[in-house]
Amino acid sequence: VLGKVWYAMDAVRSAWKLDRMIKAPFETDLPILDPNRRELAYSGKRVTVTFPALSLQYVKKIKDAATEQGSKTTVNDVMYSVWAGALRRRCEALGRPFSAGPPVVLRALLPVALPRDADKRFDVSDQVKNNFTFLGMEMDAMPDTPKERLASNRDILSVVKTSTLAPVSLDILLNVRPKLPTGARLQMARDLFSKHCIVFSNVPGPVSPTGSL
Numbered sequence: 001v002l003g004k005v006w007y008a009m010d011a012v013r014s015a016w017k018l019d020r021m022i023k024a025p026f027e028t029d030l031p032i033l034d035p036n037r038r039e040l041a042y043s044g045k046r047v048t049v050t051f052p053a054l055s056l057q058y059v060k061k062i063k064d065a066a067t068e069q070g071s072k073t074t075v076n077d078v079m080y081s082v083w084a085g086a087l088r089r090r091c092e093a094l095g096r097p098f099s100a101g102p103p104v105v106l107r108a109l110l111p112v113a114l115p116r117d118a119d120k121r122f123d124v125s126d127q128v129k130n131n132f133t134f135l136g137m138e139m140d141a142m143p144d145t146p147k148e149r150l151a152s153n154r155d156i157l158s159v160v161k162t163s164t165l166a167p168v169s170l171d172i173l174l175n176v177r178p179k180l181p182t183g184a185r186l187q188m189a190r191d192l193f194s195k196h197c198i199v200f201s202n203v204p205g206p207v208s209p210t211g212s213l
Contacts, residue, residue: 011168
């Protein structure tokens with residue numbers, strides 16, 4: 001009974017947080033962000049950026065070292081913090097200081113997969129058996145050291161693991177949003193994507209290097 005009460009109370013809190021996610025103010029204007037992003041207007045400029053291969057073993061060593069210091073850390077925690085540091089360094093290289101400047105607000109959309117039952121009418125091996133929902137999360141690039149950034153962003157992501165935020169978000173996506181007028185659904189999507197500059201995903205890439213034409 002207590003578990004059901006906690007779940008119901010946390011679900012209400014999660015619904016409130018999801019509403020705030022859409023109604024939140026815009027992120028800080030930074031040199032890496034297109035000024036037209038608030039209107040989701042395509043600037044006509046697109047740049048493809050590729051990164052050198054990253055050693056998963058090295059990332060896991062960082063994860064293990066952080067966990068050994070007393071705080072359970074995941075690969076996602078490490079990579080999320082790395083992105084925060086990379087965005088900070090890029091902004092600083094473009095002349096926007098973080099240490100001496102006002103606080104910076106950055107956010108990321110985090111795709112979360114929640115398993116669902118396979119449709120037994122079809123080949124089970126040929127089905128994507130996950131539902132996906134987006135969660136808007138703060139991304140803290142303000143701490144000056146990698147260790148501090150990891151600690152801060154790990155705390156931010158811990159909410160996903162310890163709350164009903166993901167299942168409530170999926171329930172709204174599947175059961176509430178379809179009942180809204182088309183205009184309201186489009187506005188929700190517009191508000192969500194215009195206030196999050198990154199989609200951070202841990203979906204594995206190809207095992208072997210690939211190229212594009």
